[in-house]
Amino acid sequence: MNRIDQTFTSLASANRKALVAYLTAGDPDFDTSLQILQTACASGVDVLELGVPFSDPTCDGPIIQVASDRALKAGMSLSKTIRLAAELRRTVQTPIVLFSYYNPLFKYGLERVAKEISEAGVDGLLVVDLPPEEAGPLTTALTGKEIHLIRLAAPTTKPDRIRMLADGAGGFLYLITRLGVTGTGGLDYADVAKHAAAVKAVCPHPVCLGFGISTGADARALAPVADGLIVGSALVRVIAQAPADSDLPALVAAKIRELREGMDA
Amino acid sequence: MKSSTYTYPDKSGHFGCYGGRYVGETLMSALMDLETAWNEAKNDPAFMGEFRSMLKNYAGRPTPLDFAERLSNHIGGARIYLKREDCAHTGAHKINNVVGQGLLARRMGKRSVIAETGAGQHGVATATIAARFGMSCKVFMGAEDVRRQAPNVLRMRLLGAEVVPVTSGTSTLKDAMNEALRYWVAEVENTFYIIGTVSGPHPYPAMVRDLQRVIGDEARQQMLDQVGRLPDLLVACVGGGSNAMGLFYPFLDDPCAMLGAEAAGEGLNTPHHAASITGGSPGALHGAMTYLLQNDEGQIQEAWSISAGLDYPGVGPEHALLHDLGRVRYDGVTDLEAVEAFKLLCKFEGIIPALESSHALAAAIREAAKRPKDQAILVCVSGRGDKDLDHITAYMKAHNL
Structure with a gap:
């Protein structure tokens, strides 16, 4: 059984919600990133989203754009991201979802991506600019692999399309809470709750909320309305804003505990 | 289109394997x-x-089709006709x-x-x-x-x-x-x-493309009316490629050769160019599958051109298809060749073209020199060059031109 499915099944039986953490692979460099990821997984993260740095991240706000730049400048790439995932898998059992734009995967070769991430112990793949209409070749490449292709739904997605996305989703459905790019705050909890309930009603998979969730208060307000919460920019910001020589793994772990406590409150 | 042999994009917005969403x-x-x-x-x-x-009434169409007689005589080869998009309101197509x-x-x-x-x-x-x-x-x-x-x-x-x-x-x-x-x-x-x-x-x-095809629709009729024949070759510059698609599209079923001039910057053998088709490979950027300048791991690379309008690491997906089909030939034009063509059009025709359009002119001049005088080349002057004067003056000074 896929580690993502195992995780959601055991969380559901414990009546707990999933904390899904996004971190950019290789931010600020390969070795530090590995330490941050290991510590994050030991600090309450249920599912890890490992971001493949890309030169043109059009769906991301400034925080993740700059993280992507930092990682690329430190020599990060898709191949090194896969290596990072494999290193991480040697010490942690947390499900890993590779979060990427389509171009690095396409250029690398979809069959090769499927084979190498499968061998690395990756459990899911989320391609932020690949709607189902264009996903045929990737779906084919993933056939026979224990890897879920995670789908996204947005506030602008119409009901019949939500059903189509939900039916085709694997692992969980990533429900975008608000318009805009990653890292913009100011969520209207009541709106999000209403939207989440409508989507959960038609989705046979766990539904996780992402975009704009950054504080323990956000986590506390939204955990009850979904199966999990996805936090990205708020964690990446910790790395960006830490003074030189900080203990980055400890700082990120502290932020994760804040969110975890909010969710479990 | 007068015939239905070319029917791209398909219903899902694909030009062969390119385009999409x-x-x-x-x-x-x-x-x-x-x-x-x-x-x-x-x-x-x-x-x-x-x-x-x-x-x-607002944009000032149709724009003229203009025989560049002195330029053609100077080159001594095929006759060069200019589709004058520089005459449109706001100075470009x-x-x-x-x-x-x-x-x-x-x-x-x-x-x-x-x-x-x-x-x-x-x-x-x-x-x-x-x-x-x-x-x-x-x-x-x-x-x-x-x-x-x-x-x-x-x-x-x-x-x-x-x-x-x-x-x-x-x-x-x-x-x-x-x-x-x-x-x-x-x-x-x-x-x-x-x-x-x-x-x-x-x-x-x-x-x-459908909104820009007016360039080619007009030019085709103007060639028939003023010259009495279709051109042997069409030439346009290609950054994203809208003036080129606009010119080429109505001629796709005609027996006309087509040439897209990409910005070769300091040369295709250097990292400083913007020639996505002649120097790139397929990938997805800004919503479309097309040719891109990118490294082996799919990171987009910086484009380089003297012309800001061509300084882009991708190209319209229909150009990617037309290249693969062999219907349009794409070739690079360096900064220096573009500036020289710019000077020639100023000197022989009293037209100051945009640096973007100067790439098309350079490619047209290169082709005209190889072709006999009874051939006709139609080149799109996509815009006027007033905006480029400071930039081009600095370039000429730096290169002792």
């Missing part, structure tokens, strides 16, 4: 709405009538597309428009139509281009647009488009994104 889910619904609205509008005689009327998308935005009830711009010509055209229709307008422009194209920045501001300098990435057209897409995702419910070239997610490449 590689965007975040948030934009899918807006793109589907846009596709529906465009399909209705283009089949509505009232809409198309208003479009044609505005092209005539960009107005054609913007009039159409502006009318569509109004029809869809959108009160604000956004655009990306490189050389500033598309930004100026968008600001122009926003002023004409009383819409608010934001233009995203790379900070480097804001510097290179100062006169156009001033024009946009005079026309009431807000120019947003973009400092992310390489601070050029690619990054302006990234930022426009990010803004659009946040404001998608009220904002119409006027993409300036035959690129982006479906339906933009086909829609922009």
Whole structure:
């Protein structure tokens, strides 16, 4: 059984919600990133989203754009991201979802991506600019692999399309809470709750909320309305804003505990 | 099109394996709405009538077809004919597309428009139509281009647009488009994104082509009326490729050769060029599968050209298909060749072309020299060069030209 499915099944039986953490692979460099990821997984993260740095991240706000730049400048790439995932898998059992734009995967070769991430112990793949209409070749490449292709739904997605996305989703459905790019705050909890309930009603998979969730208060307000919460920019910001020589793994772990406590409150 | 042998894009917006929609889910619904609205509008005689009327009375169409006699004599080969898009309102072909998308935005009830711009010509055209229709307008422009194209920045501001300098990435057209897409995702419910070239997610490449085909439709008729024959060769510059698609499309079933001039910058054998087809490989960027400048791991590489309008690491997906089909040949023109062609057109014809268009002229001159005098080459002068004067003066000084 896929580690993502195992995780959601055991969380559901414990009546707990999933904390899904996004971190950019290789931010600020390969070795530090590995330490941050290991510590994050030991600090309450249920599912890890490992971001493949890309030169043109059009769906991301400034925080993740700059993280992507930092990682690329430190020599990060898709191949090194896969290596990072494999290193991480040697010490942690947390499900890993590779979060990427389509171009690095396409250029690398979809069959090769499927084979190498499968061998690395990756459990899911989320391609932020690949709607189902264009996903045929990737779906084919993933056939026979224990890897879920995670789908996204947005506030602008119409009901019949939500059903189509939900039916085709694997692992969980990533429900975008608000318009805009990653890292913009100011969520209207009541709106999000209403939207989440409508989507959960038609989705046979766990539904996780992402975009704009950054504080323990956000986590506390939204955990009850979904199966999990996805936090990205708020964690990446910790790395960006830490003074030189900080203990980055400890700082990120502290932020994760804040969110975890909010969710479990 | 007079025949039906060429029917791209297909219903899902693909030109063979190119094109499509590689965007975040948030934009899918807006793109589907846009596709529906465009399909209705283009089949509505009232809409198309208003479009044609505005092209005539506002944009100043038809633009002339002009025999470049002294230039042709100087080269001593094939005759060169110029399709004078530099004579259109705002000084470039960009107005054609913007009039159409502006009318569509109004029809869809959108009160604000956004655009990306490189050389500033598309930004100026968008600001122009926003002023004409009383819409608010934001233009995203790379900070480097804001510097290179100062006169156009001033024009946009005079026309009431807000120019947003973009400092992310390489601070050029690619990054302006990234930022426009990010803004659009946040404001998608009220904002119409006027993409300036035959690129982006479906339906933009086909829609922009259909709005720009007026260039080729007019030129084809003008060649028949004024010269009594079709050209042997069509030439246009290709950055995103909208003037080239506009010129080429109505001739696709004719026995005319076609040449797209890509910006070879300091040379195709250097890293400093913007030739996505002749120097790139397939990939997905800004919503479409097409040819891109990228490294082995799919990171987009910086484009380089003296011309801000060609300084883009991708190309419209239909060009990618036409290249693969062998229907259009794509070739590089260096900065230096473009500047030399620029000088020749100034000197022999009294026309100051845009640096973008100078790439097409350089390719046309190269071809004319190889061809006999009874052949005709039709080249698109996509815009006028006033905006480039400071930049080109500095270049000539630096290179002792």
